[in-house]
Amino acid sequence: MKNRLKVLRAERNWSQADLADRLEVSRQSVNAIETGKYDPSLPLAFKIARVFAMPIEQIFSDEVEVAS
Amino acid sequence: MTCETDDLGPKAKQALRTYRRNMAIAGLVYIAVVFGAVTLIRHMPFSLPYWGVILVALTPLIPALLMMRFYLTFFRSLDELNQRMHSEAWLISAGVVGLASFTYSFLEEWAHLPRIDLIWIFPALIFAWGVAMYFVRRRYT
Numbered sequence: 001m002k003n004r005l006k007v008l009r010a011e012r013n014w015s016q017a018d019l020a021d022r023l024e025v026s027r028q029s030v031n032a033i034e035t036g037k038y039d040p041s042l043p044l045a046f047k048i049a050r051v052f053a054m055p056i057e058q059i060f061s062d063e064v065e066v067a068s
Numbered sequence: 069m070t071c072e073t074d075d076l077g078p079k080a081k082q083a084l085r086t087y088r089r090n091m092a093i094a095g096l097v098y099i100a101v102v103f104g105a106v107t108l109i110r111h112m113p114f115s116l117p118y119w120g121v122i123l124v125a126l127t128p129l130i131p132a133l134l135m136m137r138f139y140l141t142f143f144r145s146l147d148e149l150n151q152r153m154h155s156e157a158w159l160i161s162a163g164v165v166g167l168a169s170f171t172y173s174f175l176e177e178w179a180h181l182p183r184i185d186l187i188w189i190f191p192a193l194i195f196a197w198g199v200a201m202y203f204v205r206r207r208y209t
Contacts, residue, residue, distance in 0.1 A: 024079055025148070025149070026150060031209065032208045037207070037209070038189075041148050044148060
């Protein structure tokens with residue numbers, strides 16, 4: 001699953017730790033999601049959408065991302 | 069059975085502090101109970117009846133069960149990625165130690181290798197979990 005988390009976070013000048021605090025998860029989780037090493041659960045994906053105030057499909061897309 | 073504080077979410081950081089404190093207390097109780105049980109069974113002038121020995125031998129299970137409860141509470145406080153990593157590490161640990169003990173019992177029986185007490189299974193599980201956790205964590209970071 002591909003996502004725009006890193007771009008959206010950068011647009012808001014949030015660090016990974018800032019986003020992690022907002023999502024109530026570890027910074028490691030944010031990093032793993034951004035790098036495509038971990039796909040969040042549906043509840044977490046909805047929470048991410050709420051934090052960015054965007055529809056979920058504008059953040060996540062059903063494309064395979066090659067982990068960097 | 070914890071992870072680095074930096075890797076935890078805010079909820080889990082508080083839970084980690086509580087977990088460490090509770091585990092330290094339960095660990096001390098466990099040591100005291102084991103010493104007490106050994107003293108009662110081996111070093112007392114009177115001998116306990118058989119059922120009494122069984123009861124005393126089971127007493128270390130009480131603090132051990134408490135430790136398990138504390139770990140579960142801590143596990144539930146982790147975020148979903150950390151829960152997944154803990155679970156994967158436990159799965160690998162159970163598989164490795166289970167297969168190793170299964171295989172070694174054949175070697176004990178047929179190749180007459182030295183007997184190993186069952187008491188080593190649990191420490192082996194925890195050790196294997198720690199090693200597995202290192203590799204599982206690398207997979208996600």
